[in-house]
Amino acid sequence: MSSDGEGATAGLETPPPSAPRPAGARGGTLSLFASELLTLFRRRRTWALLGALALIPILIAVAIRIAGDAPSGRGPAFLGQITENGLFVGVTAMVVAMPLFLPLTIGVVAGDTIAGEASHGTLRYLLIAPAGRVRLLVVKYGATAVFCAAATLTVVVVGSLIGWALFPVGPVTLLSGATVSVGEGLLRFLSIAAYVTVSLLGMSAIGLFLSTLTTVPVGAMAATAILAVVSQIMGALPQLEWLHPWLFTQYWLGFADLLREPPVWDSFVDNAVLQAGYVVAFGALAVSRMLTKDVLS
Amino acid sequence: MTGGSSDGAEVGDRGDRRDLAIETHGLTKRFRSQLAVDGVDLAVPRGAVFGFLGPNGSGKTTTIRMLLGLVTASAGGARVLGTDMPRHVDSVLPRVGALVEGPAFSPYLSGVSNLRRFDAADRHAPRRTRAARVDEALDRVGLSHAGGKKVHAYSLGMKQRLGIANALLMRRELLVLDEPTNGLDPQGTREVRSLIRSLADDGTTVFVSSHLLAEVEQVCSHVGVMSAGRLVAQGTLAEFRDGGEARVLVRTPDGAGARRVLQGLGMHVDDDPDRAAVEHTVAARVGPSEIAPEAVVAALVAGGVRVRGFEVERASLEQRFVELTGEGFDVVQ
Numbered sequence: 001m002s003s004d005g006e007g008a009t010a011g012l013e014t015p016p017p018s019a020p021r022p023a024g025a026r027g028g029t030l031s032l033f034a035s036e037l038l039t040l041f042r043r044r045r046t047w048a049l050l051g052a053l054a055l056i057p058i059l060i061a062v063a064i065r066i067a068g069d070a071p072s073g074r075g076p077a078f079l080g081q082i083t084e085n086g087l088f089v090g091v092t093a094m095v096v097a098m099p100l101f102l103p104l105t106i107g108v109v110a111g112d113t114i115a116g117e118a119s120h121g122t123l124r125y126l127l128i129a130p131a132g133r134v135r136l137l138v139v140k141y142g143a144t145a146v147f148c149a150a151a152t153l154t155v156v157v158v159g160s161l162i163g164w165a166l167f168p169v170g171p172v173t174l175l176s177g178a179t180v181s182v183g184e185g186l187l188r189f190l191s192i193a194a195y196v197t198v199s200l201l202g203m204s205a206i207g208l209f210l211s212t213l214t215t216v217p218v219g220a221m222a223a224t225a226i227l228a229v230v231s232q233i234m235g236a237l238p239q240l241e242w243l244h245p246w247l248f249t250q251y252w253l254g255f256a257d258l259l260r261e262p263p264v265w266d267s268f269v270d271n272a273v274l275q276a277g278y279v280v281a282f283g284a285l286a287v288s289r290m291l292t293k294d295v296l297s
Numbered sequence: 298m299t300g301g302s303s304d305g306a307e308v309g310d311r312g313d314r315r316d317l318a319i320e321t322h323g324l325t326k327r328f329r330s331q332l333a334v335d336g337v338d339l340a341v342p343r344g345a346v347f348g349f350l351g352p353n354g355s356g357k358t359t360t361i362r363m364l365l366g367l368v369t370a371s372a373g374g375a376r377v378l379g380t381d382m383p384r385h386v387d388s389v390l391p392r393v394g395a396l397v398e399g400p401a402f403s404p405y406l407s408g409v410s411n412l413r414r415f416d417a418a419d420r421h422a423p424r425r426t427r428a429a430r431v432d433e434a435l436d437r438v439g440l441s442h443a444g445g446k447k448v449h450a451y452s453l454g455m456k457q458r459l460g461i462a463n464a465l466l467m468r469r470e471l472l473v474l475d476e477p478t479n480g481l482d483p484q485g486t487r488e489v490r491s492l493i494r495s496l497a498d499d500g501t502t503v504f505v506s507s508h509l510l511a512e513v514e515q516v517c518s519h520v521g522v523m524s525a526g527r528l529v530a531q532g533t534l535a536e537f538r539d540g541g542e543a544r545v546l547v548r549t550p551d552g553a554g555a556r557r558v559l560q561g562l563g564m565h566v567d568d569d570p571d572r573a574a575v576e577h578t579v580a581a582r583v584g585p586s587e588i589a590p591e592a593v594v595a596a597l598v599a600g601g602v603r604v605r606g607f608e609v610e611r612a613s614l615e616q617r618f619v620e621l622t623g624e625g626f627d628v629v630q
Binding site: 029034035038042043044097120121122124125126128132140294295 | 362365387
């Protein structure tokens with residue numbers, strides 16, 4: 001990282017006070033990002049959230065194993081396929097988790113980013129380290145994005161594993177009727193996890209912005225989760241159809257298109273563009289708020 | 298000794314700007330209707346141990362937050378280590394260690410993890426030496442044994458030590474310590490004092506805010522006093538003490554005669570009949586007469602007063618502080 005690394009321990013004792021310091025910015029930011037991830041994933045709350053998400057596919061699989069198949073046409077999408085192919089547990093759980101449970105966990109992590117530091121008073125110490133206001137924001141957002149991926153992977157991976165354990169597993173019959181191998185089926189499910197992760201990025205940016213506004217993390221968390229619910233309600237009202245293309249929840253359940261043969265990527269692309277728009281807009285709001293904010297906590 | 302905020306242009310003229318570790322001009326912060334800091338002109342020489350005094354709510358912490366770029370000034374400006382703040386915050390702050398308004402840590406992380414985290418936030422701090430520097434800083438504040446414990450299990454004093462360790466992770470040119478001995482036992486207070494002395498001996502400028510005057514008196518070379526958002530006095534400790542009026546104490550059985558003579562010299566004699574009668578002591582403030590002590594004795598003797606004892610009393614830091622900031626809970630708001 002720096003040329004004086006060799007003698008740095010000894011140099012700690014006696015560098016001249018005004019010695020120029022090494023300025024390797026990129027390694028430093030990676031180091032901060034690693035430290036942020038370590039902090040996030042060393043926190044018990046993070047594991048509690050992921051554990052709660054893992055419970056969804058487990059509950060679904062165990063319930064079906066005990067009670068048997070539901071009458072066809074009832075229950076969430078893909079529920080009927082589970083008894084034939086256990087790999088569908090993950091997708092079914094994703095359909096169940098998407099409207100409320102996933103947004104709730106993301107709301108907790110995104111809403112906590114800056115407000116949580118402010119409430120502990122650690123924001124001032126990070127800033128005088130100095131972390132750099134924008135740099136800290138970017139690192140916090142990056143860690144939230146990693147959590148989004150961890151959350152969706154938890155649902156899909158735990159779902160596939162528990163399905164494997166409790167039900168027969170075989171070649172995957174897609175929505176279009178075609179059948180693909182187990183390996184390709186698993187790839188499709190992983191691409192669903194990627195789709196959902198992207199779906200949550202816009203919401204994470206909203207949470208990040210709300211988190212810069214307050215020193216009460218619960219406020220930012222609740223506001224973020226509530227916005228996700230409100231957006232879905234508006235998405236369900238036909239009277240607001242003109243608004244639908246702009247809602248960040250609009251393509252949330254569009255991942256079924258990845259289970260066609262060949263896979264239809266249109267909604268993936270539309271979704272990614274929409275989410276990128278939200279990331280840019282709320283990212284800019286968060287940056288401008290962060291740069292002008294008086295840190296009094 | 299500068300008279301604080303009224304004569305603002307003075308700081309720049311006091312000598313070479315590079316000799317100042319902290320320098321502010323008309324630094325002001327207004328929160329909505331309240332003026333928290335009002336035209337402060339600080340001048341902290343390099344190498345000084347500067348005691349930043351003031352009652353609670355006098356604007357000390359807000360001033361410190363502005364110096365560290367946490368809060369934007371409403372008016373005026375600050376230079377820290379010769380560089381404009383907050384414009385060059387990224388190049389100045391790596392050279393500054395600080396404890397601001399009490400220590401703060403993530404309670405679910407250990408002391409070591411917390412320090413490593415803050416160190417990782419400083420992009421100038423070499424990663425290779427991080428573990429060693431964290432250990433050394435913990436050792437310096439006597440926390441080596443507790444480094445692996447989660448911070449929520451720390452006592453207030455331990456958190457305070459950890460906060461000081463955080464300020465010492467790198468070699469700093471300037472340390473800003475806001476109430477560093479808060480929550481420490483007498484033993485810990487002594488340790489912090491000797492730590493400040495040893496840092497100052499190494500050439501580090503130390504800016505300590507405190508309301509514990511005795512503590513400041515023991516370690517500081519300079520003081521500044523805040524009251525109601527204004528800097529009402531600053532200078533070296535000696536200048537500051539001399540700023541107070543001297544008092545003379547005369548021990549004599551001839552109380553009435555002594556009072557007459559002292560009043561004749563233009564001094565303000567304390568009206569304290571008990572003291573005169575019981576202790577045979579008459580006290581007087583020198584007042585505007587600025588008369589030399591030996592002249593006072595000569596005048597007393599010439600006036601036929603039997604002088605058994607004579608003492609010149611300098612104002613203590615506490616007296617000066619109270620003179621400047623008001624008595625008891627009656628502090629200026």
